[in-house]
Amino acid sequence: MSDGEIQVAINSDQDIILARQKGRALAAELGFAASDATLIATAISELARNIVSYAHRGEIALKIVNGADRQGLSIVASDCGPGIPDIRQALRDGFSTSGSLGMGLPGVRRLMDEFEITSQPGRGTTVAVKKWKH
Amino acid sequence: MEVPILKQGDVLIATFQAALSDADLNQLRSGLVQKVVKFRSRGVIVDVTAMDVMDSFASRTLREITHMIRLRGADTVIVGIQPEVALAMVQLGLTLEGVATALDLEEGLAYLNQKFATMH
Numbered sequence: 001m002s003d004g005e006i007q008v009a010i011n012s013d014q015d016i017i018l019a020r021q022k023g024r025a026l027a028a029e030l031g032f033a034a035s036d037a038t039l040i041a042t043a044i045s046e047l048a049r050n051i052v053s054y055a056h057r058g059e060i061a062l063k064i065v066n067g068a069d070r071q072g073l074s075i076v077a078s079d080c081g082p083g084i085p086d087i088r089q090a091l092r093d094g095f096s097t098s099g100s101l102g103m104g105l106p107g108v109r110r111l112m113d114e115f116e117i118t119s120q121p122g123r124g125t126t127v128a129v130k131k132w133k134h
Numbered sequence: 135m136e137v138p139i140l141k142q143g144d145v146l147i148a149t150f151q152a153a154l155s156d157a158d159l160n161q162l163r164s165g166l167v168q169k170v171v172k173f174r175s176r177g178v179i180v181d182v183t184a185m186d187v188m189d190s191f192a193s194r195t196l197r198e199i200t201h202m203i204r205l206r207g208a209d210t211v212i213v214g215i216q217p218e219v220a221l222a223m224v225q226l227g228l229t230l231e232g233v234a235t236a237l238d239l240e241e242g243l244a245y246l247n248q249k250f251a252t253m254h
Contacts, residue, residue, distance in 0.1 A: 013155045013156035014155050016156075017153045020187055021153065024186070034218055035217075035221055037218075038186065038187065038216075038219060038221070038222050039221070039222050041186065041187045041222075042187050042188070042189055045187050045189040046189055046190060049189060049190070049191060093227060104190060107225065107226035107227050107228075108226075110225045110226070111222065111225050
Protein backbone atom coordinates (compact mmCIF):
# COMPACT_ATOMS: atom_id res chain seq x y z
CA MET A 1 0.00 0.00 0.00
CA SER A 2 1.33 3.40 -0.94
CA ASP A 3 2.16 5.74 1.90
CA GLY A 4 2.89 9.41 1.73
CA GLU A 5 1.25 11.87 -0.54
CA ILE A 6 0.45 11.69 -4.23
CA GLN A 7 0.67 15.12 -5.83
CA VAL A 8 -0.81 15.92 -9.20
CA ALA A 9 -0.02 19.25 -10.83
CA ILE A 10 -3.15 20.74 -12.41
CA ASN A 11 -2.42 22.86 -15.46
CA SER A 12 -4.85 21.68 -18.13
CA ASP A 13 -8.01 19.67 -18.78
CA GLN A 14 -5.83 16.56 -19.29
CA ASP A 15 -4.60 16.88 -15.71
CA ILE A 16 -8.20 16.76 -14.45
CA ILE A 17 -8.45 13.23 -15.87
CA LEU A 18 -5.06 12.23 -14.47
CA ALA A 19 -5.98 13.48 -10.98
CA ARG A 20 -9.29 11.62 -10.83
CA GLN A 21 -7.69 8.41 -12.16
CA LYS A 22 -5.04 8.56 -9.44
CA GLY A 23 -7.74 9.25 -6.85
CA ARG A 24 -9.81 6.30 -8.00
CA ALA A 25 -6.75 4.01 -7.95
CA LEU A 26 -5.90 5.09 -4.41
CA ALA A 27 -9.52 4.61 -3.30
CA ALA A 28 -9.52 1.09 -4.78
CA GLU A 29 -6.22 0.35 -3.04
CA LEU A 30 -7.77 1.44 0.26
CA GLY A 31 -10.71 -0.89 -0.30
CA PHE A 32 -13.43 1.69 -0.91
CA ALA A 33 -16.61 0.34 -2.51
CA ALA A 34 -16.92 1.04 -6.24
CA SER A 35 -19.72 3.55 -5.63
CA ASP A 36 -17.62 5.51 -3.11
CA ALA A 37 -14.62 5.41 -5.48
CA THR A 38 -16.84 7.03 -8.12
CA LEU A 39 -17.96 9.74 -5.66
CA ILE A 40 -14.28 10.41 -4.85
CA ALA A 41 -13.28 10.54 -8.54
CA THR A 42 -16.18 12.90 -9.28
CA ALA A 43 -15.25 15.23 -6.40
CA ILE A 44 -11.63 15.32 -7.60
CA SER A 45 -12.84 16.12 -11.11
CA GLU A 46 -14.84 19.11 -9.86
CA LEU A 47 -12.05 20.40 -7.61
CA ALA A 48 -9.48 20.11 -10.40
CA ARG A 49 -11.91 21.81 -12.78
CA ASN A 50 -12.27 24.75 -10.39
CA ILE A 51 -8.47 25.12 -10.42
CA VAL A 52 -8.31 25.10 -14.25
CA SER A 53 -11.29 27.47 -14.60
CA TYR A 54 -10.45 30.04 -11.94
CA ALA A 55 -6.73 29.79 -11.10
CA HIS A 56 -5.37 28.11 -14.27
CA ARG A 57 -2.80 26.15 -12.28
CA GLY A 58 -2.59 24.46 -8.93
CA GLU A 59 -2.24 21.09 -7.32
CA ILE A 60 -4.27 18.18 -6.03
CA ALA A 61 -2.71 16.19 -3.18
CA LEU A 62 -4.10 12.76 -2.28
CA LYS A 63 -3.32 11.00 0.97
CA ILE A 64 -4.48 8.07 3.04
CA VAL A 65 -5.54 9.23 6.52
CA ASN A 66 -6.00 7.16 9.64
CA GLY A 67 -8.82 7.98 12.01
CA ALA A 68 -9.40 6.42 15.42
CA ASP A 69 -11.01 3.29 14.03
CA ARG A 70 -11.18 3.86 10.31
CA GLN A 71 -9.23 4.83 7.27
CA GLY A 72 -10.04 7.49 4.77
CA LEU A 73 -8.84 9.43 1.80
CA SER A 74 -7.87 13.07 2.02
CA ILE A 75 -7.91 15.34 -1.01
CA VAL A 76 -6.41 18.82 -0.88
CA ALA A 77 -6.87 21.10 -3.86
CA SER A 78 -4.75 24.23 -3.69
CA ASP A 79 -4.01 27.11 -6.01
CA CYS A 80 -2.53 30.59 -5.96
CA GLY A 81 -5.35 32.03 -8.05
CA PRO A 82 -7.60 35.04 -7.47
CA GLY A 83 -9.25 33.51 -4.39
CA ILE A 84 -12.93 33.61 -3.46
CA PRO A 85 -14.13 36.95 -2.03
CA ASP A 86 -17.34 35.51 -0.54
CA ILE A 87 -17.04 31.86 0.49
CA ARG A 88 -20.60 31.68 1.86
CA GLN A 89 -21.92 32.72 -1.53
CA ALA A 90 -19.64 30.23 -3.34
CA LEU A 91 -21.07 27.43 -1.18
CA ARG A 92 -24.64 28.19 -2.21
CA ASP A 93 -26.15 26.01 -4.92
CA GLY A 94 -26.39 27.73 -8.26
CA PHE A 95 -23.61 30.23 -7.67
CA SER A 96 -20.99 30.61 -10.38
CA THR A 97 -18.72 33.29 -11.73
CA SER A 98 -17.12 31.45 -14.66
CA GLY A 99 -20.22 30.53 -16.61
CA SER A 100 -20.02 26.93 -15.43
CA LEU A 101 -22.91 25.17 -13.75
CA GLY A 102 -21.98 26.69 -10.42
CA MET A 103 -22.52 23.48 -8.53
CA GLY A 104 -18.87 22.74 -7.94
CA LEU A 105 -18.34 23.47 -4.26
CA PRO A 106 -21.73 22.67 -2.71
CA GLY A 107 -21.82 19.51 -4.82
CA VAL A 108 -18.35 18.44 -3.69
CA ARG A 109 -19.40 19.05 -0.08
CA ARG A 110 -22.33 16.65 -0.56
CA LEU A 111 -20.09 13.99 -2.15
CA MET A 112 -17.60 13.95 0.73
CA ASP A 113 -17.76 13.44 4.53
CA GLU A 114 -15.61 16.41 5.55
CA PHE A 115 -15.14 19.72 3.79
CA GLU A 116 -12.96 22.69 4.62
CA ILE A 117 -12.19 25.74 2.55
CA THR A 118 -9.82 28.63 3.07
CA SER A 119 -9.40 31.41 0.59
CA GLN A 120 -7.72 34.79 0.50
CA PRO A 121 -8.56 37.19 -2.30
CA GLY A 122 -5.46 37.65 -4.45
CA ARG A 123 -3.59 34.84 -2.67
CA GLY A 124 -5.38 31.64 -3.56
CA THR A 125 -7.77 28.95 -2.41
CA THR A 126 -7.36 25.64 -0.61
CA VAL A 127 -10.14 23.09 -0.41
CA ALA A 128 -9.51 20.10 1.85
CA VAL A 129 -11.99 17.22 1.83
CA LYS A 130 -12.09 13.73 3.30
CA LYS A 131 -14.03 10.58 2.64
CA TRP A 132 -14.08 7.87 5.30
CA LYS A 133 -14.34 4.20 4.54
CA HIS A 134 -17.57 2.88 6.05
CA MET B 135 -9.22 10.58 -27.95
CA GLU B 136 -11.86 11.03 -30.63
CA VAL B 137 -15.34 9.65 -30.04
CA PRO B 138 -16.42 7.31 -32.85
CA ILE B 139 -19.76 8.24 -34.47
CA LEU B 140 -21.63 5.46 -36.26
CA LYS B 141 -24.44 5.98 -38.76
CA GLN B 142 -27.29 3.49 -38.53
CA GLY B 143 -30.09 4.49 -40.89
CA ASP B 144 -31.72 7.67 -39.55
CA VAL B 145 -29.78 7.44 -36.31
CA LEU B 146 -26.25 8.44 -35.29
CA ILE B 147 -24.60 6.55 -32.44
CA ALA B 148 -21.71 8.13 -30.49
CA THR B 149 -19.90 5.89 -28.02
CA PHE B 150 -17.97 7.56 -25.20
CA GLN B 151 -14.68 6.14 -23.99
CA ALA B 152 -13.67 6.18 -20.31
CA ALA B 153 -11.47 9.26 -20.09
CA LEU B 154 -12.63 12.11 -22.27
CA SER B 155 -10.98 15.49 -21.88
CA ASP B 156 -12.88 18.76 -22.19
CA ALA B 157 -11.36 19.19 -25.65
CA ASP B 158 -12.65 15.73 -26.69
CA LEU B 159 -16.14 16.63 -25.46
CA ASN B 160 -16.14 19.93 -27.35
CA GLN B 161 -14.98 18.12 -30.48
CA LEU B 162 -17.77 15.57 -30.09
CA ARG B 163 -20.34 18.35 -29.73
CA SER B 164 -19.38 20.03 -33.00
CA GLY B 165 -18.76 16.71 -34.79
CA LEU B 166 -22.18 15.35 -33.89
CA VAL B 167 -24.05 18.45 -34.95
CA GLN B 168 -22.17 18.54 -38.28
CA LYS B 169 -22.99 14.89 -38.94
CA VAL B 170 -26.67 15.39 -38.05
CA VAL B 171 -26.77 18.08 -40.74
CA LYS B 172 -24.74 16.07 -43.27
CA PHE B 173 -26.76 12.86 -42.97
CA ARG B 174 -30.10 14.54 -42.20
CA SER B 175 -30.28 12.29 -39.14
CA ARG B 176 -33.49 12.21 -37.14
CA GLY B 177 -32.07 10.78 -33.97
CA VAL B 178 -28.84 10.60 -31.97
CA ILE B 179 -27.84 8.11 -29.31
CA VAL B 180 -24.96 9.00 -26.99
CA ASP B 181 -23.73 5.86 -25.24
CA VAL B 182 -21.94 6.71 -21.97
CA THR B 183 -21.69 3.14 -20.61
CA ALA B 184 -17.88 3.34 -20.43
CA MET B 185 -17.81 6.73 -18.66
CA ASP B 186 -16.60 6.39 -15.09
CA VAL B 187 -17.16 10.02 -14.07
CA MET B 188 -19.82 12.46 -15.20
CA ASP B 189 -18.84 15.84 -13.82
CA SER B 190 -20.48 19.24 -14.36
CA PHE B 191 -18.63 19.87 -17.62
CA ALA B 192 -19.51 16.52 -19.22
CA SER B 193 -23.08 16.93 -18.04
CA ARG B 194 -23.35 20.44 -19.45
CA THR B 195 -21.88 19.27 -22.78
CA LEU B 196 -24.49 16.51 -23.04
CA ARG B 197 -27.25 19.04 -22.40
CA GLU B 198 -25.84 21.38 -25.03
CA ILE B 199 -25.60 18.54 -27.56
CA THR B 200 -29.23 17.61 -26.91
CA HIS B 201 -30.45 21.19 -27.25
CA MET B 202 -28.43 21.92 -30.40
CA ILE B 203 -29.68 18.75 -32.07
CA ARG B 204 -33.24 19.54 -31.01
CA LEU B 205 -32.95 22.85 -32.86
CA ARG B 206 -32.14 20.80 -35.97
CA GLY B 207 -35.41 18.94 -35.44
CA ALA B 208 -33.78 15.70 -34.31
CA ASP B 209 -33.98 13.82 -31.00
CA THR B 210 -31.14 12.79 -28.69
CA VAL B 211 -31.15 10.07 -26.07
CA ILE B 212 -28.35 9.39 -23.57
CA VAL B 213 -27.95 5.70 -22.75
CA GLY B 214 -25.91 3.64 -20.29
CA ILE B 215 -25.38 5.95 -17.30
CA GLN B 216 -23.94 3.56 -14.71
CA PRO B 217 -25.67 3.32 -11.29
CA GLU B 218 -22.71 4.66 -9.32
CA VAL B 219 -22.26 7.48 -11.85
CA ALA B 220 -25.97 8.33 -11.45
CA LEU B 221 -25.52 8.42 -7.66
CA ALA B 222 -22.58 10.83 -7.93
CA MET B 223 -24.49 13.01 -10.42
CA VAL B 224 -27.51 13.34 -8.12
CA GLN B 225 -25.33 14.27 -5.13
CA LEU B 226 -23.51 16.82 -7.27
CA GLY B 227 -26.87 18.26 -8.36
CA LEU B 228 -26.60 17.27 -12.03
CA THR B 229 -30.03 16.17 -13.17
CA LEU B 230 -29.72 16.42 -17.00
CA GLU B 231 -33.08 18.15 -17.07
CA GLY B 232 -34.73 18.16 -20.48
CA VAL B 233 -32.51 15.32 -21.71
CA ALA B 234 -33.98 11.93 -22.63
CA THR B 235 -32.23 8.92 -21.12
CA ALA B 236 -32.59 5.18 -21.57
CA LEU B 237 -31.13 2.06 -19.99
CA ASP B 238 -29.01 0.88 -22.92
CA LEU B 239 -28.53 1.06 -26.68
CA GLU B 240 -31.51 -1.21 -27.37
CA GLU B 241 -33.87 0.85 -25.20
CA GLY B 242 -32.47 4.03 -26.74
CA LEU B 243 -33.25 2.80 -30.26
CA ALA B 244 -36.74 1.75 -29.15
CA TYR B 245 -37.29 5.25 -27.70
CA LEU B 246 -36.23 6.93 -30.95
CA ASN B 247 -38.28 4.60 -33.13
CA GLN B 248 -41.34 5.36 -31.06
CA LYS B 249 -40.65 9.09 -31.49
CA PHE B 250 -40.27 8.68 -35.26
CA ALA B 251 -43.53 6.70 -35.45
CA THR B 252 -45.57 9.38 -33.67
CA MET B 253 -44.26 12.04 -36.08
CA HIS B 254 -45.91 10.43 -39.11
